[in-house]
Amino acid sequence: MDRKLSFRGSKVARRILFSFVLAALIPIGILGVLSFQQVKQQLQEQTAKALQRGCKEYAYGLVSRLLFAESSLRLAALKIDKSKKGDESIALDGEQWLQGQFDGLVVIAANGKPSAWSRDNMAIPALTEQELGQVVAGKTLLKPVSGQRLQDSRLWMAINLVEHSPKAGVLMAELKPELLWNSETIDPNNLLWVMAADSMEILFALEQDFDPPLDLRAQVSQANSGRFTWQQGEEAYLSGYWKLPVATLFFGPDLIITQSQPETLAFAAIRQFSAIYPPVILLAVLIVVYLSSRLIAKYLTPLERLKEGTHRVAEGNLECRVDIDSHDEFEELADSFNEMTRRLRSQFDILATMAEIDRNILSALNAEDIVDTALNRLPSILFCDLISIAAVNPDTGIANDIRMRRRGQNSETLSEPVILSQLDVADLLDMQNTAIEIDIDDQRMSEYLHVLGVSGAWRYLVVPVHVNGVLASIICLGYQAPKQIPPESRNAAISFGDRIAVALSNAAWEEKLYQHAHYDSLTGLPNRLVLHDRLGQELARARRDDAQLAVFFMDLDRFKNVNDSLGHAAGDELLRQVARIFLNCVRATDLVVRLGGDEFVIVIGELHNHHNPVSFVSTVAEKILAALNQPVTVAGLPMTVTTSVGIALFPEDADNVQDLLKNADAAMYYAKSEGRANFRFYSPELNAAALENIKLEQELRGAIGRNELLVFYQPKVDWDGRIVGAEALIRWRHTELGMISPAKFIPLAEQTSLIVEISDWVLEQTCLWVNACHAQGLGPLRISVNLSAVDFKHPELVEKIAAVLTKTGVDPKFIELELTESVAIGNIKACVERMHHLKALGLTLSMDDFGTGFSSLSYLKELPLDVLKIDQSFVRHLESDDSSAAIVRAILALADGLGMETIAEGVETAAQLELLKRHHCGLFQGYLFSRPVPTDEFLSLLQADALRRGAELPAISSS
Numbered sequence: 024m025d026r027k028l029s030f031r032g033s034k035v036a037r038r039i040l041f042s043f044v045l046a047a048l049i050p051i052g053i054l055g056v057l058s059f060q061q062v063k064q065q066l067q068e069q070t071a072k073a074l075q076r077g078c079k080e081y082a083y084g085l086v087s088r089l090l091f092a093e094s095s096l097r098l099a100a101l102k103i104d105k106s107k108k109g110d111e112s113i114a115l116d117g118e119q120w121l122q123g124q125f126d127g128l129v130v131i132a133a134n135g136k137p138s139a140w141s142r143d144n145m146a147i148p149a150l151t152e153q154e155l156g157q158v159v160a161g162k163t164l165l166k167p168v169s170g171q172r173l174q175d176s177r178l179w180m181a182i183n184l185v186e187h188s189p190k191a192g193v194l195m196a197e198l199k200p201e202l203l204w205n206s207e208t209i210d211p212n213n214l215l216w217v218m219a220a221d222s223m224e225i226l227f228a229l230e231q232d233f234d235p236p237l238d239l240r241a242q243v244s245q246a247n248s249g250r251f252t253w254q255q256g257e258e259a260y261l262s263g264y265w266k267l268p269v270a271t272l273f274f275g276p277d278l279i280i281t282q283s284q285p286e287t288l289a290f291a292a293i294r295q296f297s298a299i300y301p302p303v304i305l306l307a308v309l310i311v312v313y314l315s316s317r318l319i320a321k322y323l324t325p326l327e328r329l330k331e332g333t334h335r336v337a338e339g340n341l342e343c344r345v346d347i348d349s350h351d352e353f354e355e356l357a358d359s360f361n362e363m364t365r366r367l368r369s370q371f372d373i374l375a376t377m378a379e380i381d382r383n384i385l386s387a388l389n390a391e392d393i394v395d396t397a398l399n400r401l402p403s404i405l406f407c408d409l410i411s412i413a414a415v416n417p418d419t420g421i422a423n424d425i426r427m428r429r430r431g432q433n434s435e436t437l438s439e440p441v442i443l444s445q446l447d448v449a450d451l452l453d454m455q456n457t458a459i460e461i462d463i464d465d466q467r468m469s470e471y472l473h474v475l476g477v478s479g480a481w482r483y484l485v486v487p488v489h490v491n492g493v494l495a496s497i498i499c500l501g502y503q504a505p506k507q508i509p510p511e512s513r514n515a516a517i518s519f520g521d522r523i524a525v526a527l528s529n530a531a532w533e534e535k536l537y538q539h540a541h542y543d544s545l546t547g548l549p550n551r552l553v554l555h556d557r558l559g560q561e562l563a564r565a566r567r568d569d570a571q572l573a574v575f576f577m578d579l580d581r582f583k584n585v586n587d588s589l590g591h592a593a594g595d596e597l598l599r600q601v602a603r604i605f606l607n608c609v610r611a612t613d614l615v616v617r618l619g620g621d622e623f624v625i626v627i628g629e630l631h632n633h634h635n636p637v638s639f640v641s642t643v644a645e646k647i648l649a650a651l652n653q654p655v656t657v658a659g660l661p662m663t664v665t666t667s668v669g670i671a672l673f674p675e676d677a678d679n680v681q682d683l684l685k686n687a688d689a690a691m692y693y694a695k696s697e698g699r700a701n702f703r704f705y706s707p708e709l710n711a712a713a714l715e716n717i718k719l720e721q722e723l724r725g726a727i728g729r730n731e732l733l734v735f736y737q738p739k740v741d742w743d744g745r746i747v748g749a750e751a752l753i754r755w756r757h758t759e760l761g762m763i764s765p766a767k768f769i770p771l772a773e774q775t776s777l778i779v780e781i782s783d784w785v786l787e788q789t790c791l792w793v794n795a796c797h798a799q800g801l802g803p804l805r806i807s808v809n810l811s812a813v814d815f816k817h818p819e820l821v822e823k824i825a826a827v828l829t830k831t832g833v834d835p836k837f838i839e840l841e842l843t844e845s846v847a848i849g850n851i852k853a854c855v856e857r858m859h860h861l862k863a864l865g866l867t868l869s870m871d872d873f874g875t876g877f878s879s880l881s882y883l884k885e886l887p888l889d890v891l892k893i894d895q896s897f898v899r900h901l902e903s904d905d906s907s908a909a910i911v912r913a914i915l916a917l918a919d920g921l922g923m924e925t926i927a928e929g930v931e932t933a934a935q936l937e938l939l940k941r942h943h944c945g946l947f948q949g950y951l952f953s954r955p956v957p958t959d960e961f962l963s964l965l966q967a968d969a970l971r972r973g974a975e976l977p978a979i980s981s982s
């Protein structure tokens with residue numbers, strides 16, 4: 024920066040220059056004025072003295088001339104006296120020397136008459152008695168005679184013609200003015216006048232018609248000598264006077280000689296001084312300006328450069344440097360300024376890099392990326408030759424995942440972990456928000472520093488990183504000697520340590536969030552989001568490679584029952600176990616996803632590698648079903664869970680994610696409807712079925728209003744085949760689709776809670792029907808109504824049923840409620856309480872499908888049940904399967920032990936009946952006796968039964 028000072032642009036420069044000029048001008052001015060006054064005073068003094076001296080000298084000349092005139096007059100008197108004695112006439116005409124001195128001579132006789140004279144018509148002044156006496160006494164008289172005008176004034180001298188002879192007469196002479204007043208020694212520019220001291224008459228003046236004022240005359244007559252100034256017109260005069268003591272020599276008035284000089288003349292020297300003075304001042308000012316400008320420039324130019332530098336820094340230019348080579352404080356200031364900007368720049372660099380690191384940290388999802396950022400960025404801003412970052416386990420003191428980077432090299436990962444000494448770990452644990460400086464000879468952290476593999480003298484800065492107060496990592500910066508650790512690096516490293524801590528904490532949090540967003544927290548399986556993402560990628564790859572893949576859609580059969588009965592914790596446990604089973608059934612490359620609830624999806628890829636993809640997929644599905652068939656223990660209970668699997672293939676069944684999932688779902692639905700625990704491939708017809716399902720659900724909502732629902736009754740018979748009761752089973756007679764099985768729409772109704780409305784309706788219809796039968800003298804009949812888990816959990820269940828009983832007026836003992844195990848077991852306490860309330864209404868309670876669920880014999884005894892209903896699946900295999908027979912036997916024994924009635928459902932053959940009877944089953948229900956039939960048919964059955972009873976006929980048959 025080489026900027027020259029501009030006075031126009033610098034206020035300070037102008038001010039200082041002005042001050043300098045003023046500082047110079049004031050003393051010069053004062054000095055000038057004082058000098059002027061001093062000189063003037065001196066001049067005045069000297070002039071006055073000179074004038075006074077001139078007066079004195081003039082007076083001496085005058086005295087000598089008067090004395091000469093007196094001598095001449097006495098000589099003339101001698102001549103006159105001599106001539107008188109010889110009677111020679113007085114003739115002075117020939118006496119040239121007299122004529123040269125006197126204008127005229129006259130002898131005044133003793134009688135007062137002039138007796139001789141040298142000029143005609145001479146005006147002879149008369150002498151006073153005193154004057155005459157003095158003359159006669161021998162004194163020389165000087166007598167001034169004033170004229171009309173100043174030039175007419177004369178001075179007369181008179182002596183006694185003959186000494187000591189008063190009668191000889193008096194000789195008087197009129198002194199020649201030009202001789203007397205000779206003023207050759209007087210400066211013609213001066214005023215000179217001679218005044219009689221007594222009369223203050225002016226006797227002579229150098230200037231014609233000079234008439235000094237009376238006060239002036241009076242002033243000079245006061246003293247023998249003096250000086251004064253006075254004014255005449257516009258001219259001021261300096262004056263000096265001297266009184267000539269004539270009386271000591273002559274008889275006559277003293278004469279005062281006054282000389283005046285115009286001030287202009289007297290101060291001529293000063294005028295010259297005045298003329299010289301301004302240029303001198305000007306010169307002085309110019310010199311001051313020149314010198315001060317140089318001085319100002321010398322001192323303000325550095326300031327100007329510093330100012331310019333400051334402006335540039337303010338504008339953000341931290342590269343600028345101020346060069347001042349003045350070897351003084353300005354140079355020191357410039358050096359400090361440059362150091363300041365260097366530090367600022369360094370700080371800005373650090374801040375900018377920190378901000379960049381912050382951005383990277385915020386956008387980085389894992390700690391790995393953050394460490395990479397640190398390794399790449401930090402060496403340049405912390406001026407270190409080596410950086411390493413390691414994860415530390417504070418419990419074991421093991422530093423692992425050691426990443427390091429040397430200046431100018433790529434980062435590397437050290438494979439071996441390092442065990443830190445206990446002392447070092449303790450140090451690192453203690454030091455939060457600070458750094459440990461390790462000098463060349465220091466032994467601290469030696470194990471760790473050793474593995475960094477550097478040789479020679481190094482200094483280190485180790486920053487422990489604490490996350491949530493726990494030591495998580497260490498950052499180590501290495502500086503190769505003789506390089507020192509810059510102080511700013513220390514703070515920046517600590518600050519970076521804080522950032523790493525935040526980043527690691529964030530990364531953990533991000534990872535948690537990511538996990539949360541992408542993985543199911545219960546099973547740890549990927550979720551729907553990942554499914555869509557991964558399946559989309561798999562489809563793209565399959566399209567590109569012309570490959571096939573399969574999507575399995577599954578949900579657990581009757582999972583809801585588990586959840587409802589054993590509680591959510593048990594449900595969760597079951598889901599976790601099922602997830603593990605699924606994972607074990609597929610390859611690691613396949614994708615197992617939990618969609619939510621009990622729904623799972625498996626994506627099987629790379630089908631094209633198999634000779635027969637469909638057969639391979641079937642094998643996988645079977646493997647899954649078989650694996651699930653193995654009992655699992657949930658909440659301490661052994662149970663088996665089944666699933667229905669729907670399979671859709673790419674590209675055969677769909678070519679996009681949504682359609683593949685939709686079709687696999689439809690296939691699963693189909694598999695479920697086919698009796699659960701099996702798998703089905705998708706076909707276009709299935710899709711139609713799924714659509715039909717949705718349509719069905721909508722139509723079911725209006726079915727009651729449209730009177731499309733009916734109640735069928737399936738008889739229950741005793742050992743003798745007599746109808747002792749019936750089970751109310753709902754039927755839906757669709758106007759277009761005809762009769763729809765409850766197995767098809769009841770699950771739908773349960774899913775949509777329509778079941779509550781349906782159950783209410785069935786109960787009411789049943790009560791009315793019981794009343795009607797009994798009214799016709801048929802019975803007594805106890806008719807059971809199915810109560811789903813959804814119904815049972817309804818908060819107003821008891822009140823609703825009581826209301827129906829009241830409304831229909833039925834005797835509750837003829838109504839039986841069939842509960843499934845899922846309602847009966849679970850929150851056992853609430854369940855038992857509710858069952859007691861129902862019992863209190865006078866109702867009979869039975870357990871439907873007993874043996875299929877997850878009943879625990881231990882708490883079965885607590886339930887206020889009246890009847891156990893053996894599920895038809897056991898009855899069906901009673902003849903062929905020993906285990907079914909064993910279960911049936913166990914149930915019957917249990918019921919017997921608990922004092923409950925028993926009934927077997929699904930009895931289709933006489934053999935089954937025989938076996939059941941053998942094991943003391945109480946009642947029977949099944950196609951062997953009758954299918955579920957409409958009311959009128961059931962009425963007929965009842966009537967026929969009544970007839971048989973009357974005739975002791977064998978048991979009825981429905982078909």
Ligand SMILES: Nc1nc2c(ncn2[C@@H]2O[C@@H]3COP(=O)(O)O[C@H]4[C@@H](O)[C@H](n5cnc6c(=O)[nH]c(N)nc65)O[C@@H]4COP(=O)(O)O[C@H]3[C@H]2O)c(=O)[nH]1
Nearest residue numbers: 752753765766769785809810811929930931948949950955
């Ligand atoms: N193969 C065979 N089946 C026999 C035999 N004897 C009876 N069945 C059938 O077995 C089912 C017995 O009813 P569930 O186990 O309660 O099973 C019922 C019950 O869970 C439910 N359900 C029917 N009506 C209602 C109702 O009104 N409310 C509720 N909540 N569920 C109902 O729908 C299920 C199916 O009902 P359905 O189709 O009527 O089927 C009835 C009945 O027709 C036999 O010997 N062989």
